[in-house]
Amino acid sequence: MKKPNPPFMTGVPELLVLRLLAEREMYGYEIVRAIRLSSRDAIVLAEGVVYPLLHALDAKGMLTAKERKVEGRNRVYYRLSAKGHKRLDDLIGEWGRVQEGVHSLLEDPSRGSI
Amino acid sequence: MKKPNPPFMTGVPELLVLRLLAEREMYGYEIVRAIRLSSRDAIVLAEGVVYPLLHALDAKGMLTAKERKVEGRNRVYYRLSAKGHKRLDDLIGEWGRVQEGVHSLLEDPSRGSI
DNA sequence: GTATATTACCTATAGCCAATAGGTAGTCAA
């Protein structure tokens, strides 16, 4: 088996999925496409990443699922719960803090050594 | 045992360590402090993260180690190799791409759904 | 008619990063 590429980041898939669902209800396959398109292929989450994540978030009460039949196909539409909104806010805050931290280290790494 | 916090990101510790060592040679304990200070506590990597990372990077030829005795204490000073510089460039590029991808999704998640 | 591509869902396995929790040893101040 080929050695898998290293994961580039943790927590971000969850952040992105929650953010998309904060805008409107979506189904898994749609989320996979939206992340790929909206990030211009910078972030590509396979279905094997998104579906288990959705199930985990659902199990934690972060979102609600509703199955619907559209054009002969079953779709599971997800929607953010209040808990999911809270979680999203936390992740956005953490992302911002980390991003700033990385930025300051990349730009001026000597600041920490004074 | 307390449930450990989830990792907030992968590849970033490596990025930060390489970036610091690109500026000047440093030793492990100093790196731990520099990351904490320069990021204003946004990113705190314990010694148990940094030391194994340094050893792994050393084993991969990303950096060179030189032991030195300073004020009665042993310090292992690390320096970036050419390979390490290359790796740093790659990680900086990837960080930029991912950061932009996350940014566009956070700001305008509907772009991907047209 | 039957391949192929696309949509849409799913699970199992494996790898690796990082977080925790320890440990050793030297220096210095109270």
Added chain:
DNA sequence: TTGACTACCTATTGGCTATAGGTAATATAC
């Protein structure tokens, strides 16, 4: 001599994510 700080280290655990599959329906092409 106790505590605080410096400076190094390892073992274990856990969780995220990547891969690699699988099912089934629709639409298109040949």
